[in-house]
Amino acid sequence: xxxxxxxxxxxxxxxxAASGYLGSFMVLxxxxxxxxxxxxxxxxxxxxxxxxxxxxxxxxxVALVIATFGIWYLSDHSEVYxxxxxxxxxxxxxxxxxxLTPEPDLLEALFGNIDEISMLDGVMVLAGTLxxxxxxxxxxxxxxxxxxxxxxxxxxxxxxxxxxLIYLLLVAVVxxxxxxxxxTLLTGAMVIVPxxxxxxxxxxxxxxxxxSLGFGIASAVLGILLARNFGIASGPAVVLTSIAFFIASHFxxxx
Amino acid sequence: xxxxxxxxxxxxxxVEFDNHVILEDIGFEVVRDDTLAIIGPNGAGKSVLFRALLxxxxxxxxxxxxxxAKIGYVPQKLAVAxxxxxxxxxxxxxxxxxxxxxxxxxxxxxxxxxxxHLHNDKRVLNTRMGDLSGGELQRVLIAYALLGKPNVLLFDxxxxxxxxxxxxxxxxxxxxxxxxxxxxxxxxSHELQVVNHYANNVLCLNKEKxxxxxxxxxxxxxxxxxxYGEDVHLHKHEELTPHKHPExxxxx
Numbered sequence: 001x002x003x004x005x006x007x008x009x010x011x012x013x014x015x016x017a018a019s020g021y022l023g024s025f026m027v028l029x030x031x032x033x034x035x036x037x038x039x040x041x042x043x044x045x046x047x048x049x050x051x052x053x054x055x056x057x058x059x060x061x062v063a064l065v066i067a068t069f070g071i072w073y074l075s076d077h078s079e080v081y082x083x084x085x086x087x088x089x090x091x092x093x094x095x096x097x098x099x100l101t102p103e104p105d106l107l108e109a110l111f112g113n114i115d116e117i118s119m120l121d122g123v124m125v126l127a128g129t130l131x132x133x134x135x136x137x138x139x140x141x142x143x144x145x146x147x148x149x150x151x152x153x154x155x156x157x158x159x160x161x162x163x164x165l166i167y168l169l170l171v172a173v174v175x176x177x178x179x180x181x182x183x184t185l186l187t188g189a190m191v192i193v194p195x196x197x198x199x200x201x202x203x204x205x206x207x208x209x210x211x212s213l214g215f216g217i218a219s220a221v222l223g224i225l226l227a228r229n230f231g232i233a234s235g236p237a238v239v240l241t242s243i244a245f246f247i248a249s250h251f252x253x254x255x
Numbered sequence: 256x257x258x259x260x261x262x263x264x265x266x267x268x269x270v271e272f273d274n275h276v277i278l279e280d281i282g283f284e285v286v287r288d289d290t291l292a293i294i295g296p297n298g299a300g301k302s303v304l305f306r307a308l309l310x311x312x313x314x315x316x317x318x319x320x321x322x323x324a325k326i327g328y329v330p331q332k333l334a335v336a337x338x339x340x341x342x343x344x345x346x347x348x349x350x351x352x353x354x355x356x357x358x359x360x361x362x363x364x365x366x367x368x369x370x371x372h373l374h375n376d377k378r379v380l381n382t383r384m385g386d387l388s389g390g391e392l393q394r395v396l397i398a399y400a401l402l403g404k405p406n407v408l409l410f411d412x413x414x415x416x417x418x419x420x421x422x423x424x425x426x427x428x429x430x431x432x433x434x435x436x437x438x439x440x441x442x443x444s445h446e447l448q449v450v451n452h453y454a455n456n457v458l459c460l461n462k463e464k465x466x467x468x469x470x471x472x473x474x475x476x477x478x479x480x481x482x483y484g485e486d487v488h489l490h491k492h493e494e495l496t497p498h499k500h501p502e503x504x505x506x507x
Contacts, residue, residue: 028339141348141349142349144341144349145349145350148333148335148339148341148346148349148384149330149333151306151309151311151328151330152328152330152333152399154309154310154311155309155311155326155328156350198340199338199340202340203340203342203381203383204340204341204342204344204345204381204383205340205341205342205345206345207340208340
């Protein structure tokens with residue numbers, strides 16, 4: 001194994017772990033599609049970054065953070081369902097992104113390109129992953145209590161709105177990290193699929209979080225290795241690996 | 256500092272949603288260590304009153320809790336998805352880190368005593384929330400409210416959706432809790448016989464306060480007629496029940 005492959009596997013494992021862990025909350029909050037749709041918002045950010053010669057991960061992050069604040073504000077101040085809002089945001093930004101992205105870079109922006117991952121990207125992924133784990137662990141109880149009962153959470157003085165904003169921002173970070181890997185169209189899969197797989201197999205929170213994280217890592221690592229071996233694109237290989245785990249999990253389901 | 260006699264003082268409370276008045280001019284006082292029942296027909300605004308007391312919804316008027324009031328809230332029901340990977344123990348850990356405290360609290364709601372029960376004692380802790388029966392879930396919610404030693408308990412219809420034996424267990428439990436020092440209990444109910452047994456004071460509610468005071472003086476034919484309509488009967492054994500079942504037609 002060459003050094004470059006080891007580096008890619010490490011970065012992939014970090015992205016897989018972070019998206020799996022964060023996704024485990026998203027699935028319980030029944031916000032799976034939010035993660036998916038948010039990933040498309042990254043496209044205009046990447047486009048602008050490419051045009052001005054900045055790092056696409058940063059471009060994606062800026063676009064995602066703006067969109068996150070937008071969705072959070074509107075879902076608190078508007079009668080429209082968050083899911084519908086997300087749908088509007090997503091189609092709008094995908095269209096803008098498609099217009100803005102320089103044609104030669106479009107395929108890479110949409111589906112990612114693992115060979116383009118630099119050392120700097122690796123460092124950003126490491127820092128982002130650490131931040132995600134630290135902050136998520138700190139808000140996890142409040143976040144989950146809000147899932148079980150908003151009233152109960154509020155009666156314990158939990159500021160649900162603030163917790164939700166922090167959480168959505170973390171999702172923005174994880175999507176930005178995954179974008180170079182899997183592209184804007186497929187990053188959402190890594191937030192949803194490992195978590196759904198883990199949910200089928202878990203009875204307690206601990207096993208759920210651990211399995212979700214584990215399936216995230218396993219999908220990324222196995223997917224990259226498969227892509228290398230068969231000379232196929234890494235994004236689809238990673239996503240399809242995670243989906244293979246999901247299908248297999250049906251046979252081991254805990255009722 | 257002098258101890259305040261009232262743990263809760265409410266005056267001129269008004270709640271409206273979308274220009275629709277739900278509660279108007281509600282005022283009452285709860286003395287420390289008392290048990291207050293809030294009764295009224297469906298849609299009278301009982302749960303809304305609770306939500307206002309907890310500060311969950313906007314209102315005008317005054318809701319004043321004593322400075323040291325520590326509220327434990329038992330919601331009416333909790334829709335827990337069956338496949339939610341959350342055990343009872345996970346749920347308790349949202350509020351309490353120490354496992355010993357959790358054991359203590361599940362014992363106090365009677366999970367240990369029912370040794371023959373399928374989910375007794377520690378086993379209940381490893382059960383998924385979605386797999387609990389209605390009565391078990393209610394006791395888990397009471398235990399959750401008791402964590403952190405509150406001095407006020409708010410129960411929203413403690414026995415809604417629970418079978419008769421489960422109901423008795425819950426009220427036995429409430430009765431036991433009444434014996435505790437400095438524990439004020441406020442509960443919503445539509446079962447008048449329960450109110451007579453357990454409450455020191457009753458608040459009859461139907462959008463506005465209809466009457467307030469000890470059960471014997473408040474729960475009269477007139478207030479009930481005002482509260483539920485004329486179709487309420489005073490039964491033998493001085494049991495008061497809103498008219499619900501067809502077989503009770505012969506009474507009255």
